[in-house]
Amino acid sequence: MLRVNNISKTIEGSQVLDHVNITLEPGTIAGLVGRNGVGKSTLLRVIAGILDPDEGQVLFNDTNIHQNPEIKQKITYVPDSTEILKSYSVKEIVKLYDAIYEDFDIVYFYSLLDRFKLPKNKKIRTYSKGMKALFLMILSFSTKSDLIILDEPTNGLDPIVKRNILQFIIEEVSERQLCVLISTHHLEEVEKMADVLIMIKEGRIESTTSIEDAKTSFRKVQVVYKHSLPEKIEQLNNVNIINQTGRVYTLMIKGNIDATLEKLNQENPLLLEELPMTLEDIFISTLGGESHVS
Amino acid sequence: MFHKALWMRNQKLGSPAVWGIYISLFLFLPYSFFGKAQTMLTQKNDPYADAPENYFLNFHFTGADIVVFLFFIVGLAALLVGSERTTHATDLTFSLPFKRKDIFLSKWIFGVGHIITGLLINLLLCMLIVKFTILSEVTDAAFLLKFMLVVIPFSIAIFSFSLFIGTIAGNLISQLVLSGIFLFFPLGFISLIVSFLEYHGISINHNSPSTVLFNDLINSFTLPIPIIEFRYYIDLSDNSFTDSSHIPYVMLLIPLAYTILSVAFGTWLFSRTKNENNGRLLVFEKGRGFFTFGVVLCFALTFGMLGGGIFGDYDSRSLIGYYLSAAIGGVLAFFMLKKLIHFRMHFGK
Structure with missing residues (x-):
């Protein structure tokens, strides 16, 4: 059309x-x-x-x-x-x-x-x-x-x-x-x-x-490691840090979800849990950057 | 271009100026003629006691009487194009299922239709008033036919030219201002050039036949002038008669050329209009350099002409004064334009 x-x-x-x-x-x-x-x-x-x-x-x-x-x-x-x-x-x-x-x-x-x-x-x-x-x-x-x-x-x-x-x-x-x-x-x-x-x-x-x-190709997780986020994880191209409070990181994974979750687990997190995800999370992760999205 | 919807849209946009056209023409033509006839009748029936034979059998008419109508013509063009650019209404008009060429031509036909209708009705009423009132004892209506031959083509040319200016001006105000400036540009620019030459010791013989012919030509190129300068005066009490109304018919080619070129270029530019620049001084980015050069030049020449006398007198003019004033004018114009050219005017967001 x-x-x-x-x-x-x-x-x-x-x-x-x-x-x-x-x-x-x-x-x-x-x-x-x-x-x-x-x-x-x-x-x-x-x-x-x-x-x-x-x-x-x-x-x-x-x-x-x-x-x-x-x-x-x-x-x-x-x-x-x-x-x-x-x-x-x-x-x-x-x-x-x-x-x-x-x-x-x-x-x-x-x-x-x-x-x-x-x-x-x-x-x-x-x-x-x-x-x-x-x-x-x-x-x-x-x-x-x-x-x-x-x-x-x-x-x-x-x-x-x-x-x-x-x-x-x-x-x-x-x-x-x-x-x-x-x-x-x-x-x-x-x-x-x-x-x-x-x-x-x-x-x-x-x-x-x-x-x-869009929703199935993204996953939002919260992870806590003993120290800060491992460098290996930080360097992954498909992982975005959308929030950090102390050692608590909220990450957005884009694509290749199972393999990425496996990598997160391999670094022995103190906590790793999936969070409910909205379109806004995808928006911020994909288009956002640091500043506030209006 | 004759689409009913476009006519309705134009009616909505242009109605204040259309009313202005009809009302001003009625007031300054038949209403005024009837008033003159009534005054003459009163004077005839009740003549001055000291000179009863000399009731005033005089009649005068000048095209300047309808100068308000000329403002409304330019205003109509500005409402039809410039107001849309200033109020986001182009978003509606340009999203409609019409060719841009048809949108522009519908505006032209709408305006020309009302101008011709307004003039014909009111001039016809004037002729009837001349024919059937005391005015017939003084004059006949032939001068109104002559006026019609001048006012109709020149009014259409003024409207067409103002509409064309609307295709390059980005908002209502810039269209009004640029229309005003460019309608008087031929006469104004020649005056500036003559002043420039005279300051540089080149004298112009204003009475030579070739200069007179050139002046006539420039006056006709300055579209409002032939209308404003139309004069008809008759006074039977002392048999004086003035009729400076005639212009050579070949001069009528000038408004015709203005109209054809304005409609042709206007349609072409309107079809390529850059709506993203609506609200700005100019719609097109490409011509800005040339426009800036022209404005700076004209301001420099104007300031030179006006301020040139500061350092000298009429007989020994000072070139230093001329150039100093011209430089001030040029610099002022440049910085003013630099601000204005990026200013965006929008209402009603």
């Missing part, structure tokens, strides 16, 4: 995207995660046709979206800014989207407004930030697009609405076999709903895996 081929983009002399490749199939929810400023929003804006790539192409159903923007009848992009339609009333937006998108479903749109209890007879500027974000998402799904691109979609939503909208996205994807590409910092959301995890680091795709594969 969506193929991002070798996309590169330089902005103000710095390479924001570096030969990015992504392939997404129908019926997929893909979570795009990465630290601030690594090029997530730029990538989504290139895919949506807002920015031109310096190199490479974005193909939707084998059609280049930059050369044939008409194909975007089946693609909608929801930006992280909620201000773009604020001067419109709900009715005006319905008219506009009905004129733009051939398959815009007005009845469905109003049913979603009812479902999420959004007022129908108001200007968008009177909505709260969360309501605006929700409204843009509803608008996007009502176009009956096959690919929906959401940039930080749940920012500003309260936990109840957030849970409802995530549930709604899962329902839509399973019913219509559409593809949703979400950029977010909320890893628990990706963990709950995404099928595919795309990690981006310094403009490059670090990994594209299913959530399950």
